[in-house]
Amino acid sequence: MKSIIKAFPYPILGRGDDYLDSEFQSTMDTRKDTVGVDEHIFLDYSFLLSNEDIDKLVTGKKATYAIDAHCSDTLFRKVYLVGANGTIEFENGQLYGKVTFTPLVIVSENINNFQSEDLHEEFGEEPFSFQVGDIMAIDDPQIRYIEFDKLQFESLVRVETAPEIPDETYRFRLEEDMITILMGKKFRHVWDVCREERDKAPMLAMSVYKDCIHAALEFTIKNEDAEQYKWVRALKLKLDSLGKHINEDSDFNELCTQSQQLVAKYGVQRLMRNVG
Amino acid sequence: MSDNFYSVLKIESIQKLKKSILGKPSLLEMPFDDLCDDLHLSLVSTNYKVTPDIALTMPKGATQELNGDAENCKLILQILPELTPAQATDERLWVTLCFSEFKDYAHERWPFRSAEESKLQNHISNHWFANGVRGRMRDNAISRLWWMGYMAKNIPEFSLEKVFDILFFNSDYRSSLLERNSTANAINVTTAILKITDEAYTAGTPFKRDSFRNFMSKVDTLGGRSNLASMDVTSLVKVLKPIYSEAYATKTE
Numbered sequence: 292m293k294s295i296i297k298a299f300p301y302p303i304l305g306r307g308d309d310y311l312d313s314e315f316q317s318t319m320d321t322r323k324d325t326v327g328v329d330e331h332i333f334l335d336y337s338f339l340l341s342n343e344d345i346d347k348l349v350t351g352k353k354a355t356y357a358i359d360a361h362c363s364d365t366l367f368r369k370v371y372l373v374g375a376n377g378t379i380e381f382e383n384g385q386l387y388g389k390v391t392f393t394p395l396v397i398v399s400e401n402i403n404n405f406q407s408e409d410l411h412e413e414f415g416e417e418p419f420s421f422q423v424g425d426i427m428a429i430d431d432p433q434i435r436y437i438e439f440d441k442l443q444f445e446s447l448v449r450v451e452t453a454p455e456i457p458d459e460t461y462r463f464r465l466e467e468d469m470i471t472i473l474m475g476k477k478f479r480h481v482w483d484v485c486r487e488e489r490d491k492a493p494m495l496a497m498s499v500y501k502d503c504i505h506a507a508l509e510f511t512i513k514n515e516d517a518e519q520y521k522w523v524r525a526l527k528l529k530l531d532s533l534g535k536h537i538n539e540d541s542d543f544n545e546l547c548t549q550s551q552q553l554v555a556k557y558g559v560q561r562l563m564r565n566v567g
Numbered sequence: 568m569s570d571n572f573y574s575v576l577k578i579e580s581i582q583k584l585k586k587s588i589l590g591k592p593s594l595l596e597m598p599f600d601d602l603c604d605d606l607h608l609s610l611v612s613t614n615y616k617v618t619p620d621i622a623l624t625m626p627k628g629a630t631q632e633l634n635g636d637a638e639n640c641k642l643i644l645q646i647l648p649e650l651t652p653a654q655a656t657d658e659r660l661w662v663t664l665c666f667s668e669f670k671d672y673a674h675e676r677w678p679f680r681s682a683e684e685s686k687l688q689n690h691i692s693n694h695w696f697a698n699g700v701r702g703r704m705r706d707n708a709i710s711r712l713w714w715m716g717y718m719a720k721n722i723p724e725f726s727l728e729k730v731f732d733i734l735f736f737n738s739d740y741r742s743s744l745l746e747r748n749s750t751a752n753a754i755n756v757t758t759a760i761l762k763i764t765d766e767a768y769t770a771g772t773p774f775k776r777d778s779f780r781n782f783m784s785k786v787d788t789l790g791g792r793s794n795l796a797s798m799d800v801t802s803l804v805k806v807l808k809p810i811y812s813e814a815y816a817t818k819t820e
Binding site for chain 2: 299300357359361363364365366367368369370372383384385386387388395397422423424425426437447449467468469471516519521
């Protein structure tokens with residue numbers, strides 16, 4: 292999803308259909324490597340630009356490829372003016388949590404009389420002027436989650452007895468760094484007894500833990516600021532490591548299936564072993 | 568405090584502590600060790616280094632001149648000399664410091680003065696705990712000092728003293744500039760704005776809250792068109808100075 296939908300006084304490659312056949316694409320990969328005793332983050336990038344008119348400006352140093360790196364947790368924001376490919380190194384501790392890398396082509400010298408044959412006809416035939424800092428092209432922002440304390444998602448879920456909720460029920464508290472499964476008194480008793488029994492424990496995973504994952508996935512989809520919580524970041528890392536992703540358009544059944552798969556080894560797979 | 572790796576409350580213990588204190592605010596008066604014993608709180612070792620024997624200055628009053636913030640921003644950088652921004656996102660560190668080493672300071676700096684008891688819970692959540700970016704940057708008694716100090720330390724064209732002189736001249740100026748997640752987070756943009764405002768003060772244009780807010784709003788608008796963070800400080804000063812003058816020339820209510 293291209294992030295720029297507001298009106299600009301000039302065309303931007305990568306925004307809607309400002310340009311008809313031209314493309315601006317980027318590839319970005321992050322990796323961690325040890326430098327001395329510290330772990331640094333490296334961003335490997337490369338750009339592909341198919342518009343000749345903008346490409347000429349880049350070659351002529353009037354515009355430049357750039358990567359806008361933003362990490363709201365560490366209040367880090369820096370725009371790197373870069374070549375068509377390379378690596379950016381981030382020092383130990385500069386980035387944490389959600390980091391957004393936005394690929395851009397930015398004007399580095401004022402430009403008058405810019406024209407491109409590939410522009411949408413609604414822009415007319417009048418040339419455009421660009422000022423230093425104006426954005427000429429943009430690609431989808433790439434989001435990465437950087438964690439150092441490597442807390443496992445499973446370690447960020449806890450159970451608490453909640454006398455204030457109906458005795459035979461459970462619910463979830465999600466707006467904290469840990470997920471709390473709140474249990475009514477009687478349910479907690481059942482939980483404590485059953486979780487120690489080989490044939491009953493999987494049932495709990497298939498109900499309580501499955502519901503917990505379902506609630507967590509739904510919360511993550513519905514809350515823009517969800518990444519502020521440790522468990523959300525740990526969940527996303529876990530999904531990443533399993534090659535899975537959270538689809539924002541998932542319906543109930545899709546979320547339910549994903550939740551079942553995530554708890555399968557604690558639930559249905561154990562039951563299958565028990566059944567033989 | 569000892570000069571070694573610092574132990575912080577576990578996440579689960581922080582949640583337990585918060586729930587207990589919000590339910591019974593008088594627990595704030597209890598010494599840290601007693602709190603740990605009574606509430607069964609547990610600690611975990613970290614690689615955060617805390618320098619011993621440096622204390623924060625106690626505030627002498629509530630005003631900008633008396634609250635000691637500028638001095639304490641410098642002191643907290645000495646107390647936590649190797650802390651990285653990533654580590655400084657850790658609520659466990661800030662809550663532990665608030666409830667242990669700097670409990671007296673937190674009490675003095677953020678006394679609960681309101682007659683409305685209903686506001687007490689928010690007061691405790693804000694200043695003794697540190698949830699989210701705003702909580703860390705603006706509210707928590709200790710983390711706010713570190714984050715302001717850290718940002719000031721990273722302004723390249725001014726000494727730390729000079730940055731604090733400008734920033735702590737007016738709290739509204741500081742919050743408009745730093746306590747927001749916007750274009751101004753880029754160091755070059757912050758530096759350019761500091762230069763412009765410093766020059767204006769020196770030339771006899773005093774800070775005006777509405778005018779400065781108007782200016783920052785225009786900076787954000789401009790940041791929607793141009794990527795200000797991509798520009799160097801000199802270019803930024805050239806672009807932003809007329810906007811500053813215009814904002815200050817506009818009559819505000």
